[in-house]
Amino acid sequence: MINVVLIGAGNVATHLFKGFSRTEKVSVVQWFNRNLEAINQHKNSVEITDNLNDLKEADVYILAVSDDAIAELSTQLPFENRLVVHTSGCVNVHNLDKKHKRGVLYPLQTFSKDAKVDFAHVPICIETIDKKSYPLLKELALSLGSPTKRVNSNQRRVLHLAAVFVNNFTNQLFRIGHEITESEGTEFDLLKPLIMETAKKVQDMSPYMAQTGPAKRDDQKTINEHLKLLDNEHHKTIYELLTASIQHTHGRKKL
């Protein structure tokens, strides 16, 4: 049984709490948040506190708080030489106070407040400074049913960066698709199956092999028609840049 103290009340903390509650291999012995109200609804299933001096002893303290709060909070923890991890994709593990054994549990997924999370689809990237801490963190991630991957700091930062491309930027392309369709009185809904298929395709095939469309075919006629159709200058710039990017990837043109 791994004893965990959870710190923070955001999406990651909440989903971790629910995930740990489903397994017998982990016990959340305490949940801390500065603002008790945010976790008050869970007080019947876990001990809650807003006082760092009341923190219980545990095998691991998980700081699932905003990036900016990690360093200071780790310094404020009134103990040392215990395992303290954060869950951020881009904060250096050395930002945790060096009085602790330090590590990172980075869940590589997007969490929504209300959506249920299936941890089988949440790869957890593990980093530790002290090698001895690794098996416990791995066991913790496996107890959620997550795939795990040991990474170093640079790999984690790179994964976080790549996640911005495939998640935030992709979502912005969906937003532009939304704007374009609705502005002509047609429906974004018609694009939804295509969006799913685009994501599904690269589960078994490299994005390189999965590519299709006018940029890949170097179909300048269609490209020109699309550019004429776009009346938003900003959308036009994005169209040109990503078209050039595809043409470069597929050997059509130099950038």
Place this chain on the structure above:
Amino acid sequence: MINVVLIGAGNVATHLFKGFSRTEKVSVVQWFNRNLEAINQHKNSVEITDNLNDLKEADVYILAVSDDAIAELSTQLPFENRLVVHTSGCVNVHNLDKKHKRGVLYPLQTFSKDAKVDFAHVPICIETIDKKSYPLLKELALSLGSPTKRVNSNQRRVLHLAAVFVNNFTNQLFRIGHEITESEGTEFDLLKPLIMETAKKVQDMSPYMAQTGPAKRDDQKTINEHLKLLDNEHHKTIYELLTASIQHTHGRKKL
């Protein structure tokens, strides 16, 4: 029973043939291709021909050929006043020879040669010049199990343009994610669940509501770290442009 003559041998033609073969409401009475070899494997289930003069009478002729071939091929068809449709997202319906009754059946989906197609996830956009042709085309699309939508030429062109954003451009972002991760010795595979979740999220939520990440939060520290991490100038340009796009959408900045 709707009698169909299929023309062309690409992905769309092949998947339409398979789709029509599964329903009793449609009979593919003939399949034409200039190069017989491409459809020869189907000769036991359908009459095949490479001679336009041998074309049989049918309720509808479906030109599932490359965009550039549509106009000329429609002129070469040795009959008139019959319903002839193409399947392109961006070719004007008036490019079909005006001796025919003209229409479009545009399947808004990406097709791979080998992947099985579930037409329940292929919205078919229908356009006709002659209103009387619409019910037959709708019945044809419904027989495949597809959702249908009547569109005009401009809406179809706009859907095709939006599809480039949500499919081709999105896939290019996956490609960049692939390049970034592999260049640091980590694995693109770790991003696959996130890619699926990103697509799933917008099935029930607007892309606007689904957005997260440093650009939306206006987290300039993380944005700067990411830019420092990117050593490919081209990737950097894409990062900056899409970050600005998100900031604009979410009211953070003017473009």
